Amino acid sequence: MPRGLAFIIFLPIRGVLYAFDAGQLRARFESIFFNRERTFGAFPILRIETPFGVSAGGTVVHRDLTGKGGPRLSLTAAFGGRLTSGVDLRLDTGGLLGDRNRVELRFTYDGQPDVRFHGVGNTSNLVAPSTLNSRLDPYDSSVSVESATFRDRVVLDLTPIHQLDERVELRTRLAWIWQDISERDIESTPVNVGDVYRVDELRYFDDPFNTLVLEIDIRYDSLHVTNPVLPPSTQSSGWFARAFIAANQVLARPDSFFFRGGVDLRRHVDLFAGTRVLVLRLYGEAVGAPVESVPVLELPELGGPFDLRGHRRGRFRDQALWLASAEYRFPVISVLSGFLFVDVGRVFSRPSQVFDAPQLGFGGGLEISERTTRLVRLQVAGSRLGNVLFNLEIGLDLAGPDRLRRRW
Amino acid sequence: MVTTSGATPHARKQLLSFAFVVSTACAHGDEGPLKTVRFDNADVVWQVDDRQPVETRPSKNEFYRNYFFFQELLVRPTDRALSAKRFSRARNVNALGEVPDSTWFTNRIGRRSLTPEQIRRGPPGDGPPEPDGPLWVHEAEWDPQPPRLLVEDPRGHRYVLKFDQATIPENESAADVIVQRLLWACGFNVPEDDIVYFSREALVLAEDAVRARELGDDVPLDTGKLDEALKRVARTADGRFRGLFSKYLPGEPLGGYAVRGTREGDPNDIVPHEYRRELRGQHVFFAWVEHTDVKPDNWLDIWVEDPPGSDRHHVEHYLLDFGKALGNLAWIDRYPEDGFAHLFDFGYAVPSLFSLGLYNRPWDAYRVPDLRGVGRFGISAFNPASWKPYYPFLPFKVRDALDDYWAAKIVMRFSRAHVKAAVDAGQLSAAESRKYLVDTLVRRQRMIGRWAFSRVPPFERFEFRSTKDETRLCFFNLWERYGFDTDTETVLRPTRATIHDEQGQLIGVRALSRAGPSRWCTDRWPKSWSSRGYTIVVLDAVHGGSPLPPIHVHGARAPASDRLRVIGLYRLRP
Numbered sequence: 001m002p003r004g005l006a007f008i009i010f011l012p013i014r015g016v017l018y019a020f021d022a023g024q025l026r027a028r029f030e031s032i033f034f035n036r037e038r039t040f041g042a043f044p045i046l047r048i049e050t051p052f053g054v055s056a057g058g059t060v061v062h063r064d065l066t067g068k069g070g071p072r073l074s075l076t077a078a079f080g081g082r083l084t085s086g087v088d089l090r091l092d093t094g095g096l097l098g099d100r101n102r103v104e105l106r107f108t109y110d111g112q113p114d115v116r117f118h119g120v121g122n123t124s125n126l127v128a129p130s131t132l133n134s135r136l137d138p139y140d141s142s143v144s145v146e147s148a149t150f151r152d153r154v155v156l157d158l159t160p161i162h163q164l165d166e167r168v169e170l171r172t173r174l175a176w177i178w179q180d181i182s183e184r185d186i187e188s189t190p191v192n193v194g195d196v197y198r199v200d201e202l203r204y205f206d207d208p209f210n211t212l213v214l215e216i217d218i219r220y221d222s223l224h225v226t227n228p229v230l231p232p233s234t235q236s237s238g239w240f241a242r243a244f245i246a247a248n249q250v251l252a253r254p255d256s257f258f259f260r261g262g263v264d265l266r267r268h269v270d271l272f273a274g275t276r277v278l279v280l281r282l283y284g285e286a287v288g289a290p291v292e293s294v295p296v297l298e299l300p301e302l303g304g305p306f307d308l309r310g311h312r313r314g315r316f317r318d319q320a321l322w323l324a325s326a327e328y329r330f331p332v333i334s335v336l337s338g339f340l341f342v343d344v345g346r347v348f349s350r351p352s353q354v355f356d357a358p359q360l361g362f363g364g365g366l367e368i369s370e371r372t373t374r375l376v377r378l379q380v381a382g383s384r385l386g387n388v389l390f391n392l393e394i395g396l397d398l399a400g401p402d403r404l405r406r407r408w
Numbered sequence: 409m410v411t412t413s414g415a416t417p418h419a420r421k422q423l424l425s426f427a428f429v430v431s432t433a434c435a436h437g438d439e440g441p442l443k444t445v446r447f448d449n450a451d452v453v454w455q456v457d458d459r460q461p462v463e464t465r466p467s468k469n470e471f472y473r474n475y476f477f478f479q480e481l482l483v484r485p486t487d488r489a490l491s492a493k494r495f496s497r498a499r500n501v502n503a504l505g506e507v508p509d510s511t512w513f514t515n516r517i518g519r520r521s522l523t524p525e526q527i528r529r530g531p532p533g534d535g536p537p538e539p540d541g542p543l544w545v546h547e548a549e550w551d552p553q554p555p556r557l558l559v560e561d562p563r564g565h566r567y568v569l570k571f572d573q574a575t576i577p578e579n580e581s582a583a584d585v586i587v588q589r590l591l592w593a594c595g596f597n598v599p600e601d602d603i604v605y606f607s608r609e610a611l612v613l614a615e616d617a618v619r620a621r622e623l624g625d626d627v628p629l630d631t632g633k634l635d636e637a638l639k640r641v642a643r644t645a646d647g648r649f650r651g652l653f654s655k656y657l658p659g660e661p662l663g664g665y666a667v668r669g670t671r672e673g674d675p676n677d678i679v680p681h682e683y684r685r686e687l688r689g690q691h692v693f694f695a696w697v698e699h700t701d702v703k704p705d706n707w708l709d710i711w712v713e714d715p716p717g718s719d720r721h722h723v724e725h726y727l728l729d730f731g732k733a734l735g736n737l738a739w740i741d742r743y744p745e746d747g748f749a750h751l752f753d754f755g756y757a758v759p760s761l762f763s764l765g766l767y768n769r770p771w772d773a774y775r776v777p778d779l780r781g782v783g784r785f786g787i788s789a790f791n792p793a794s795w796k797p798y799y800p801f802l803p804f805k806v807r808d809a810l811d812d813y814w815a816a817k818i819v820m821r822f823s824r825a826h827v828k829a830a831v832d833a834g835q836l837s838a839a840e841s842r843k844y845l846v847d848t849l850v851r852r853q854r855m856i857g858r859w860a861f862s863r864v865p866p867f868e869r870f871e872f873r874s875t876k877d878e879t880r881l882c883f884f885n886l887w888e889r890y891g892f893d894t895d896t897e898t899v900l901r902p903t904r905a906t907i908h909d910e911q912g913q914l915i916g917v918r919a920l921s922r923a924g925p926s927r928w929c930t931d932r933w934p935k936s937w938s939s940r941g942y943t944i945v946v947l948d949a950v951h952g953g954s955p956l957p958p959i960h961v962h963g964a965r966a967p968a969s970d971r972l973r974v975i976g977l978y979r980l981r982p
Contacts, residue, residue, distance in 0.1 A: 018472060021472030022475075027623050229738040229746070331760060333757035
């Protein structure tokens with residue numbers, strides 16, 4: 001009887017695997033979605049993030065437009081979850097300008113119907129909308145309410161990238177950004193931002209605006225494996241450091257120039273055998289202007305699946321932030337590994353607030369990787385405030401928090 | 409159907425009847441083998457004729473990688489656990505526990521003398537192509553990098569031509585040839601593999617040259633595309649290619665043999681594969697050379713004409729593709745568990761997960777010298793008992809100490825000169841690498857011998873020495889012969905011999921004494937003890953003070969000479 005039960009349990013998986021292998025489904029999939037030289041093709045992306053749900057999409061890539069190791073093109077489109085729709089088109093000169101220089105041209109559109117807004121500041125006191133007697137001042141309130149706003153955004157980037165040496169990269173980014181931040185036109189949970197916050201005090205709210213950005217971004221990357229039989233995705237040891245400063249000018253608006261700058265410092269420490277790795281991270285970011293003069297969704301923010309995990313995206317916003325993170329990564333077997341983390345940080349607008357009541361996030365998860373790429377990342381994070389957030393990403397290229405995540 | 413060749417019909421009967429009496433012994437466990445196991449008074453069978461004509465070509469076995477992995481990792485172990493099935497001893501052995509020659513295995517260094525030069529040359533055949541060519545390229549594929557070509561030389565011989573990856577020059581080609589030589593010498597069927605250095609000019613596109621693709625949508629191959637693909641492979645300083653030429657096997661390929669059961673449509677294949685000693689024993693051979701890439705598409709059954717040009721066929725069984733052996737799978741696939749764990753191994757995954765990585769796995773601190781052409785192949789973490797291939801393999805799961813012992817005996821027959829000859833065939837350019845591989849293979853060989861011989865008394869070459877009135881039993885102790893008795897704690901020796909009649913009744917007890925270097929003999933017993941002919945001598949042994957499972961040596965009077973001779977060995981399992 002137990003053998004029969006086991007047979008029945010395994011039967012569907014066996015059937016699927018048999019069909020997959022006997023039908024050469026992978027090869028057939030590749031023949032449909034990739035060209036013969038495997039330079040042009042498509043692959044899917046899937047993300048599940050609490051509380052936004054599932055977003056799905058795909059990426060089309062052409063790794064060699066001219067057939068001579070030249071320009072690369074990628075187009076990613078995603079729908080659902082945080083996005084009504086999102087499109088990311090990148091054109092990269094690849095090897096066309098030599099080994100050390102390339103230029104990236106990027107066009108991005110994303111429509112986000114559910115950008116969370118909890119007011120500005122580090123307040124932990126999250127209350128229900130029903131407890132409010134009047135609408136809150138978004139910049140100065142002792143309590144916070146989870147609300148949602150709508151954002152449409154178009155970004156056009158031109159980024160020359162110069163490789164100074166094997167480890168150091170200099171990026172000069174020129175970007176034009178168009179944004180529309182406004183009330184949502186649907187009734188749902190959480191409440192619309194205008195129902196609980198005095199949005200008339202938010203600059204550029206319900207008032208589409210254009211921003212011109214000039215950014216200098218320098219990166220140092222010495223992450224590597226310490227054991228040659230480990231896959232490169234393990235990144236056992238080394239440093240990743242990034243410093244950037246950007247001049248932002250909102251076009252055709254008075255008093256709208258501001259600087260943004262930041263430093264991201266990561267240290268991977270090989271605790272044992274190249275596979276037990278401690279990832280320490282320090283991150284700081286600030287805008288060089290009063291919070292009231294910066295588009296509110298452009299303020300440095302904490303929360304989400306990467307920065308101050310265990311808190312909702314956009315949970316904390318203010319003029320500046322710091323974040324310290326420790327993540328312990330350990331192997332399970334072969335392609336499967338696990339991680340545990342603690343994030344501490346806060347947003348602030350005055351130096352006296354820097355170390356006052358920092359926020360805490362903690363959790364762990366599992367990752368499935370192949371040799372060079374993480375394929376699946378499953379993360380569960382919690383905080384002292386009682387959130388338990390679940391995050392699952394499935395895709396062929398999860399930038400994640402490791403190297404190239406960009407803050408707008 | 410099994411028949412014997414070069415042996416009497418009686419000998420054939422002996423092989424089959426031996427299997428029968430052993431199973432009887434298992435069924436009547438209370439009585440024990442002393443009461444139940446008997447051997448025919450016949451010559452020992454050393455060849456099985458499984459080359460009887462197979463009228464119809466058996467169907468081809470396809471290898472479905474993911475399906476196979478899931479079956480072997482989860483489905484079958486679960487079924488075995490729930491069915492509580494016990495796997496018995498190997499079934500294709502002769503009265504001495506040895507594997508007779510067959511389409512699977514040919515006793516070479518285990519039973520006969522091989523010179524180092526024979527090992528350096530490898531299996532006899534036509535030899536590699538001339539480096540000057542021309543080598544006509546008929547087919548190429550390079551989705552799995554680097555490219556593999558199907559080439560034909562002026563003699564009309566066809567080869568699969570493989571190259572080393574540019575990042576690890578010499579590794580795969582050297583490993584393939586070295587391991588191919590060693591496994592051939594052990595007794596397995598392997599293709600002719602050789603390394604040849606040649607220039608680009610030697611490769612000439614044939615008119616029908618195509619680039620093969622997985623779904624069969626082949627595309628014409630031109631010189632530009634071939635040159636582009638060849639940029640990915642290693643070349644020598646003077647621009648030549650180092651190619652591994654693997655000669656096409658004559659006959660029609662039928663795919664790999666099944667992990668369990670027998671091949672449908674092959675009436676010669678009567679012993680379920682999980683009960684074949686040479687397949688179970690591969691655990692030891694493969695552990696020795698770190699050949700972890702064990703899966704059906706690295707085995708190949710061939711439907712061969714016998715003799716060539718006739719319409720008679722039978723099935724021969726080959727091993728293929730050893731390029732990831734000698735620790736190269738760890739390098740190529742970036743797989744640190746190579747040799748220690750299956751692709752997904754619950755035995756390591758569960759403690760690693762629940763200890764949050766604090767569980768220290770045997771490969772974590774495993775390092776080897778960084779030498780040109782050498783994979784992660786060493787001794788510091790090597791344990792022949794716990795060695796594992798990449799995929800689970802049923803014959804390894806159900807093997808027993810006797811299978812390990814049989815294989816270890818063969819491994820121990822290689823001298824350093826034999827090993828060096830195999831390594832030389834790999835044509836590694838660095839002398840330091842060659843020396844390291846020889847040293848490592850010899851050290852692993854001795855680790856295997858010490859492990860396998862410590863579980864089964866390694867007593868061999870039994871013979872009854874009779875005079876007119878007295879008889880005694882003599883044999884060699886391999887533990888001493890190979891120098892494992894380095895101190896008193898590691899002493900392994902026989903302690904006592906009890907003499908029994910055909911019914912298993914005790915007749916007398918005899919002590920043993922040394923009769924030469926590593927040779928032992930019982931004290932003499934009167935001929936009257938063996939007057940009825942069938943005699944069983946039970947040999948007890950100790951290792952470091954602990955008893956080992958005894959050996960039952962069965963003797964009977966040869967019909968022609970009336971002299972007492974050994975007709976069978978029954979080794980108890982630990």
